[in-house]
Amino acid sequence: MARALVLGAGMVGSVIAADIAADERFEVTIADRSDASLQKAAARCAGRISTTVADLSDPAAIRRLAGDADIVLGALASHLGYDALAAVIDAGKPYSDISFMAENALDHDAKARAAGVTCVVDIGVAPGMSNLLAGAAAHRMDQCDRIEIYVGGLPVERRWPFQYKAGFAPADVIEEYTRPSRIVERGEIVVRPALTEPELLDFPHIGTLEAVNTDGLRTLADTLDVPNMVEKTLRYPGHYELMRVFRATGLFSKEPIEVGGQRVIPLEVTSALMFPKWTYEEGERDLTVMAVIAEGVLDGKPTRLRWDLYDEHDAATNFTSMSRTTAFPCAIVARLLHEGKITTPGVLPPEKLGAMPGVLETVMDELRARGVRYTETVEAI
Amino acid sequence: MARALVLGAGMVGSVIAADIAADERFEVTIADRSDASLQKAAARCAGRISTTVADLSDPAAIRRLAGDADIVLGALASHLGYDALAAVIDAGKPYSDISFMAENALDHDAKARAAGVTCVVDIGVAPGMSNLLAGAAAHRMDQCDRIEIYVGGLPVERRWPFQYKAGFAPADVIEEYTRPSRIVERGEIVVRPALTEPELLDFPHIGTLEAVNTDGLRTLADTLDVPNMVEKTLRYPGHYELMRVFRATGLFSKEPIEVGGQRVIPLEVTSALMFPKWTYEEGERDLTVMAVIAEGVLDGKPTRLRWDLYDEHDAATNFTSMSRTTAFPCAIVARLLHEGKITTPGVLPPEKLGAMPGVLETVMDELRARGVRYTETVEAI
Numbered sequence: 001m002a003r004a005l006v007l008g009a010g011m012v013g014s015v016i017a018a019d020i021a022a023d024e025r026f027e028v029t030i031a032d033r034s035d036a037s038l039q040k041a042a043a044r045c046a047g048r049i050s051t052t053v054a055d056l057s058d059p060a061a062i063r064r065l066a067g068d069a070d071i072v073l074g075a076l077a078s079h080l081g082y083d084a085l086a087a088v089i090d091a092g093k094p095y096s097d098i099s100f101m102a103e104n105a106l107d108h109d110a111k112a113r114a115a116g117v118t119c120v121v122d123i124g125v126a127p128g129m130s131n132l133l134a135g136a137a138a139h140r141m142d143q144c145d146r147i148e149i150y151v152g153g154l155p156v157e158r159r160w161p162f163q164y165k166a167g168f169a170p171a172d173v174i175e176e177y178t179r180p181s182r183i184v185e186r187g188e189i190v191v192r193p194a195l196t197e198p199e200l201l202d203f204p205h206i207g208t209l210e211a212v213n214t215d216g217l218r219t220l221a222d223t224l225d226v227p228n229m230v231e232k233t234l235r236y237p238g239h240y241e242l243m244r245v246f247r248a249t250g251l252f253s254k255e256p257i258e259v260g261g262q263r264v265i266p267l268e269v270t271s272a273l274m275f276p277k278w279t280y281e282e283g284e285r286d287l288t289v290m291a292v293i294a295e296g297v298l299d300g301k302p303t304r305l306r307w308d309l310y311d312e313h314d315a316a317t318n319f320t321s322m323s324r325t326t327a328f329p330c331a332i333v334a335r336l337l338h339e340g341k342i343t344t345p346g347v348l349p350p351e352k353l354g355a356m357p358g359v360l361e362t363v364m365d366e367l368r369a370r371g372v373r374y375t376e377t378v379e380a381i
Numbered sequence: 382m383a384r385a386l387v388l389g390a391g392m393v394g395s396v397i398a399a400d401i402a403a404d405e406r407f408e409v410t411i412a413d414r415s416d417a418s419l420q421k422a423a424a425r426c427a428g429r430i431s432t433t434v435a436d437l438s439d440p441a442a443i444r445r446l447a448g449d450a451d452i453v454l455g456a457l458a459s460h461l462g463y464d465a466l467a468a469v470i471d472a473g474k475p476y477s478d479i480s481f482m483a484e485n486a487l488d489h490d491a492k493a494r495a496a497g498v499t500c501v502v503d504i505g506v507a508p509g510m511s512n513l514l515a516g517a518a519a520h521r522m523d524q525c526d527r528i529e530i531y532v533g534g535l536p537v538e539r540r541w542p543f544q545y546k547a548g549f550a551p552a553d554v555i556e557e558y559t560r561p562s563r564i565v566e567r568g569e570i571v572v573r574p575a576l577t578e579p580e581l582l583d584f585p586h587i588g589t590l591e592a593v594n595t596d597g598l599r600t601l602a603d604t605l606d607v608p609n610m611v612e613k614t615l616r617y618p619g620h621y622e623l624m625r626v627f628r629a630t631g632l633f634s635k636e637p638i639e640v641g642g643q644r645v646i647p648l649e650v651t652s653a654l655m656f657p658k659w660t661y662e663e664g665e666r667d668l669t670v671m672a673v674i675a676e677g678v679l680d681g682k683p684t685r686l687r688w689d690l691y692d693e694h695d696a697a698t699n700f701t702s703m704s705r706t707t708a709f710p711c712a713i714v715a716r717l718l719h720e721g722k723i724t725t726p727g728v729l730p731p732e733k734l735g736a737m738p739g740v741l742e743t744v745m746d747e748l749r750a751r752g753v754r755y756t757e758t759v760e761a762i
Contacts, residue, residue, distance in 0.1 A: 161626040242626055245542040250654040251632070259649045268640045269650045273631040 002338055005069035005093075006030040006049075007056055007084060011168075012098060012124075013075030014041035015319050015327035019370075020073065020334065021048040031056060031065055056080055059087035066091035071338045073330055074099045078172065081105075081121075085347070089117050096334040098124040098326055100172075106219060109347040116345045123333050123350050124326035125309075126151040127218050129374070130231070130292055132329075132363065133307050134220055135354025137294030141303070144226045144296035150201065150211050151290040152234025153322045155280065156312060162277060163236040167286055167322030170275040174267065176233065177243050178252050181215040184229040189221055195240050195247070199232070203289050205310050209234040219349035226294075234289055246270065280320070285313035288321040295381060306377040314371065325372055332366040383719055386450035386474075387411040387430075388437055388465060392549075393479060393505075394456030395422035396700050396708035400751075401454065401715065402429040412437060412446055437461055440468035447472035452719045454711055455480045459553065466500060466728070467492065476500040477715035479509065479707055481553075487600065490728040497726045504714050504731050505707035507532040508599050510690070510755070511612070511673055513710070513744065515601055516735025518675030518686050525607045525677035531582065531592050532671040533615025534703045536661065537693060543658060544617040548667055548703030551656040555648065557614065558624050559633050562596040565610040570602055576621050576628070580613070584670050586691050590615040600730035607675075615670055627651065661701070666694035669702040676762060687758040695752065706753055713747040 002025055006017045009032035018041075021028045028049040032038050038051035054061045056076060062084050066072050072088050074081065074097030081099030088095040089112045097105075097119065105121040112119050122128055130149045138144045153167040166173050180191045192213045199211045216231030246252055251270040256263040280286060290309040297303065311321045319327075333353070336342045341362070342353065353359045364374055383406055387398045390413035399422075402409045409430040413419050419432035435442045437457060443465050447453050453469050455462065455478030462480025469476040470493045478486075478500065486502040493500050503509055511530045519525040534548040547554050561572045573594045580592045597612030627633055632651040637644040661667060671690040678684065692702045700708075714734070717723045722743070723734065734740045745755060 161629055242623075245623055248542055249651075249658065251651075253654075257650070257653050259653050260646065262643050262645065264643065264645055264650055265641065266650060266654060269638070269645055269647060270630075270632075272638050272640050273634075273647060277630065 001025065001027045002070040003068065004028045004071050004073060004334065005065055006073045006075065007062065007065075008032055008075035008077070008099075009034065009037040009041040009051070010075060010077075011320065011323045012327045014044050015323040016073050016075055016331050017041055017049050018045045018317075019328060019331040021045045023335070025338075029065070029069070056084060059083050059090070062087035063091045066093045069093055071096070071334050073097070073334050075327070075330070077169075078102060085119060085121065086111065089115050089119060092117055094334075094337040095119040096123055096330050096337060097121045098128065098330045100124070100127070104219075105347050105349070106222075113346045118337060118342060118345055118348065120333050120337065120342065120348045120350065120353065122218060123330045125288060125329065126216065126231070126290060128326065128329050128350055129309070129363075130216075130290065131218075131220055131350035132354045132360060133292040133374075134224060134226075134229075134294065135351030136360045137292070137296075137305050137354070138224050138226055138351070139355040141294065141296040141298050141305070142300065144294055146228040146293075146295040147220070147224070147226050148229075148293045149216065149231040149290070150234055150293075151216070151231070151288075152209060153286060153288050154206075154234070154236065156285040156287050158236045161242065162274075163239050164278060165280045165284065165286065166275070166278045167280070167320060170278045171271060173278070174252055174271070176214045178247065179215050181213040181231075182217055182221055183213060183231075184217065184221055184227065187227040195244055197232075198240060200237065201234075203234075203291075203310070204308075206287070206289060208237055209289070210237045210240055212240050220351055223349060223351050286321045287312045288325045298378070302381045304377075304379045304381045306379070307374045308377070309372070309374050311372050324370070328367055328370050328372055329363060332363050335366075336362065382406065382408045383451040384449065385409045385452050385454060385715065386446055387454045387456065388443065388446075389413055389456040389458070389480075390415065390418040390422040390432070391456060391458075392701065392704045393708045395425050396704040397454050397456055397712050398422055398430050399426045399698075400709060400712040402426045404716070406719075410446070410450070437465060440464050440471070443468035444472045447474045450474055452477070452715050454478070454715050456708070456711070458550075459483060462486075463488075466502065470496050470498050470500060473498055475715075475718040477504055477711050477718060478502045479505040479711045481505070481508070485600075486728050486730070487603075494727045499718055499723060499726055500728045501714050501718065501723065501734065502728055502730060503599065504711045506669060506690075506710065507597060507612070507671060509707065509710050509731055510744075511597075511671065512601055512731035513735045513741060514673040514688050514755075515605060515607075515610075515675065516732030517741045518673070518677075518735070519605050519607055519732070520736040522675065522677040522679050522684070522686070523681065525675055527609040527674075527676040528601070528605070528607050529610075529674045530597065530612040530671070531615055531674075532597070532612070532669075533590060534667060534669050535587075535615070535617065537666040537668050539617045542623060543655075544620050545659060546661045546665065546667065547656070547659045548661070548701060551659045552652060554659075555633055555652070557595050559628060560596050562594040562612075563598055563602055564594060564612075565598065565602055565608065568608040576625055578613075579621060581618065582615075584615075584672075584691070587668070587670060589618055590670070591618045591621055593621050601732060604730060604732055667702045668693045669706045679759070683762045685758075685760045685762045687760070688755045689758070690753070690755050692753050705751070709748055709751050709753055710744060713744050717743065
């Protein structure tokens with residue numbers, strides 16, 4: 001039996017552990033600083049995993065745990081991701097990670113190459129499958145002129161006023177609404193304010209959604225030689241206008257203001273009031289919607305390649321759509337690492353996997369087996 | 382020369398003083414705790430008024446100043462209005478007041494009657510002219526079944542996101558958006574949440590506005606025997622939806638919350654951020670729009686009486702529309718008091734003046750002479 005170590009027992013980590021634990025080739029240990037989270041994760045896996053309480057902000061702890069493992073899977077809070085990656089490389093173990101670090105994971109590429117270790121990062125849904133599909137499109141086409149990624153995690157029921165619940169840390173959502181977005185136009189990286197260039201688009205099962213610029217390209221902006229690339233985030237129409245108003249009012253400001261003789265950070269007050277309203281209630285269903293569109297020349301003809309994902313909360317497992325669509329690619333890629341189907345040493349963003357023969361097909365098959373279905377469309381333009 | 386005393390040298394008080402000072406029958410003194418405000422007011426009157434620095438939260442100071450006057454005009458901050466009214470009654474002087482006190486001015490009615498003093502309160506635009514017209518309609522009709530008052534003070538230019546500037550204290554505006562509104566239906570006082578029962582209405586010069594319930598009937602709910610009465614406040618469409626979202630988010634809450642180890646009152650943070658955006662910039666024009674509609678039986682026939690006001694900032698005097706429409710009725714009624722045309726002792730809300738022969742006509746003529754035009758429509762229904 002191979003030993004798999006899962007770092008982080010949150011909503012995504014526990015689903016990763018459950019997925020790997022269902023595979024008889026692996027014995028699974030999950031680590032987290034919270035015993036309560038570990039017990040919840042263990043319950044999800046019907047006790048088929050071991051748990052260990054550990055401070056994963058301590059690289060030495062990660063090195064020690066990873067040293068006992070054959071394969072490591074990361075689902076840590078974003079601020080822990082960068083140092084954890086370095087620690088897993090130090091331990092010399094293959095790594096499949098969705099920790100969504102703010103830093104550039106490729107900083108550790110040379111170190112991973114030197115150690116002969118393969119680490120796939122950002123391997124969730126977006127980033128993750130979006131990169132894999134973008135990479136596959138760019139690789140498959142004779143010439144790729146444009147890649148557009150539209151993605152959103154949403155509550156199935158839209159409730160006034162926000163019509164939104166956050167599938168991950170709400171503070172990261174506000175960060176996404178305020179940080180300028182890097183997009184690629186005519187081969188140049190250009191920066192646009194967040195929440196700009198709104199488009200209304202129709203999606204099956206949902207209806208009309210609004211897409212705006214957010215800073216989601218991450219490694220794609222550097223790794224793919226495609227002259228036009230953009231990632232836009234999807235919400236129910238009306239949500240972004242409120243967010244623009246809140247931003248314009250100063251409610252998202254991190255600059256302290258003087259109120260009642262105290263220094264107060266407006267964003268902290270807004271967060272305290274708003275985030276409870278952004279939290280999924282028990283039993284409240286979520287959905288994930290994504291479209292990855294690539295335009296260019298395929299077999300000598302102007303072509304549009306498009307992948308569409310629509311996924312909902314799974315009542316059978318009680319896994320949220322966000323955790324399904326994020327955890328499964330990570331768990332599937334961990335198996336590919338373990339099986340020696342991905343061996344290139346270094347820190348690999350998922351677009352690199354898109355150029356590897358058979359990887360996309362295997363990932364798609366495995367996702368389909370778990371009920372997560374991407375449909376591919378090829379159309380002449 | 383009669384001696385007129387103006388209490389309060391704010392935006393409205395200074396316009397009241399200017400109006401009275403232009404009348405050769407009066408010598409005017411204006412009192413305020415702020416010398417800066419007094420100097421501004423004096424400049425507006427080309428020096429034709431005397432100023433006196435006084436603490437108008439001290440009833441003794443008001444009694445002393447009023448003792449030297451023949452007629453008193455009130456334009457105080459709302460929290461000072463109630464005690465100031467009592468002090469003017471104690472001084473035994475007629476009083477025309479727009480201080481918009483939260484308390485019930487009629488509490489002082491018995492005291493004023495006993496002293497043989499006539500005090501007209503709430504004599505601005507709404508409350509004020511709205512009451513006068515409602516009272517006149519109820520008096521003129523054989524039977525009045527319904528009175529609707531629609532009123533708003535707005536910037537001429539509507540700017541995203543709020544499309545609103547506050548002509549008076551923004552905190553009073555939020556109070557209006559949160560306090561339940563009393564309306565009269567089938568002879569009963571009923572209470573509706575603020576910002577409810579929206580209607581879209583078209584107004585000449587402006588276009589479509591949105592009207593919602595606000596708690597504006599004040600004395601009308603008690604003094605007029607009309608079975609259906611409502612006051613609704615007008616804003617550009619979209620404003621109220623934002624206010625409902627802010628209210629629902631908790632941003633208008635006065636309950637402290639714990640943020641960063643401090644107790645913070647959300648409304649104070651919101652106010653600090655939002656009110657600067659609600660403040661008229663130098664040279665930014667405002668408008669006032671009002672419709673008072675009365676339905677019932679007139680001369681035996683089902684009839685709708687309607688008065689419409691549309692007024693804008695006056696470039697010649699640089700008086701805002703809010704101060705024009707509020708200050709002029711107060712100054713005009715002060716003259717009627719001085720001329721002995723209103724003599725009933727007691728605290729009189731303006732609807733009482735609507736039943737006095739000739740008063741409405743005189744007020745309308747005087748307003749018209751100042752460019753504030755109410756148009757009357759009589760229509761069979």
